[in-house]
Amino acid sequence: MNPELVGRVFPPVPGYLVGREKVREFARAVLAEHPLHFDVEAARAAGYADVVAPPTFPVVVQEHTLAQLLAEEDGGIDFSRVVHGDQRFTYTRPVVAGDELFAQLAVTAVKTLGGNSMVTAETTVTDADGDHVVTAISSLVVRGDD
């Protein structure tokens, strides 16, 4: 992996419009049952504009930014050897249906440990007003030659 990736900031990916049925679909897929993910009236009664996405939903948006990193020509990241090491989400507010989200990735660390290397990527997700929604941080381990 190219150590010069550290500090690299990628262009923002195109806006992602969060659909109500996508929130429901994702919620079912992570076995969520909380009514705020499904019931618009319940979500509005709780003070949200629409149904609330589960905590890990931002990965759907983050994925588009990670694809940029993996495709970086001088990055030297072999996708077939990538293992997900750590994942973290830090929220200012939950994602709700109707949000238009904008995401931008920055590489914050590159380390080599034994034969493996690790890259830490921080994706900042903001809404249509430019306000912070969530930051998604992934550490990807790239296994060395067997």
Next chain:
Amino acid sequence: MPALDDLTIGDVVAEATYPITRDTLVRYAGASGDFNPIHYRDSVAKAVGLPGVLAHGMLTMGFAVQPVSDWAGDPGRVLDYQVRFTRPVVVDPELGAVVSVVAKVGALEPEAGIARIDLTVTFDNATVLGKAQARVRLS
């Protein structure tokens, strides 16, 4: 909503068991857009040296926090959620896999009104997530 004052470090606040099947993995692949074939094709999993088809780490992370959302009464109260992927969940084509989640109070920040809930996530008698922690606003 649970009251912070009623909590003690070490209290179990929620427990749940999730039976996972290959159908669960296909559904998650579609919903998340993660179509890595190691999560649905035995031949590909075998070819890259895995013991079998694996659950997506992000699927395990995704359902492991559900007991916390339910306990807190509002998934929007989760302020921060992190995990480390330490062991894979191998999903048998016939039997699937059963993953258990125990959520305990790990730390309290009374002034900020925040509880840290630590998750023990187990498959086949071994933990599959490390440092699985959710910070939850209870005020």
